[in-house]
Amino acid sequence: MGRKQHTRNASGPQGPSQRQLRAxxxxxxxLVEVLREEEIHDPAMEGVSVTVTEVRLSPDLKHATxxxxxxxxxxxxxxxxxxxxxxxxxxxxxxxxxxxxLGKHIDMRFTPDLRFRHDExxxxxxxxxxxxxxxxxxxxxxxxxxDDQA
Numbered sequence: 751m752g753r754k755q756h757t758r759n760a761s762g763p764q765g766p767s768q769r770q771l772r773a774x775x776x777x778x779x780x781l782v783e784v785l786r787e788e789e790i791h792d793p794a795m796e797g798v799s800v801t802v803t804e805v806r807l808s809p810d811l812k813h814a815t816x817x818x819x820x821x822x823x824x825x826x827x828x829x830x831x832x833x834x835x836x837x838x839x840x841x842x843x844x845x846x847x848x849x850x851x852l853g854k855h856i857d858m859r860f861t862p863d864l865r866f867r868h869d870e871x872x873x874x875x876x877x878x879x880x881x882x883x884x885x886x887x888x889x890x891x892x893x894x895x896x897d898d899q900a
Contacts, residue, residue: 767809770806770809773807774805774807775805776856777805777862778802778804778816780855781816781864782801784848784851784852785800785802788848790841794840795837795841798821798837799820799821800821800837800841802816803818803819803869803871808862811858811860811862814862814865815867817867817868817869818837818866818867818868818869819869838866838868841866845866849862
């Protein structure tokens with residue numbers, strides 16, 4: 751008869767553990783310093799400032815997905831406008847270099863492999879704000895507020 755596999759919670763998928771969250775924040779802070787101090791020699795990164803908004807780690811802490819946002823990416827006349835994919839590709843191309851430098855800044859048993867992705871949450875928030883500013887939606891919201899008060 752086989753052994754029963756232990757699960758923390760059979761109700762569904764789990765979120766990140768406290769350990770993953772703590773290590774992710776440690777890596778995010780260190781990576782911000784690395785990107786500020788180190789110069790990446792790539793034409794796509796020339797004169798570009800990047801902010802690291804979130805780092806998600808795998809359960810074994812060996813793989814990190816780093817969500818980045820080039821500063822000014824949402825501004826039409828900014829130098830980074832329209833170049834976000836090239837910037838993320840450049841970061842992924844230099845991920846091994848950044849991992850090596852990051853290893854000197856953090857105190858972890860393993861320095862995780864880095865994978866960079868563009869943080870889409872800012873665009874999603876902007877879309878939601880535009881939707882909520884729509885006069886038809888605003889009328890519905892105000893109408894339902896009046897019904898709740900009655």
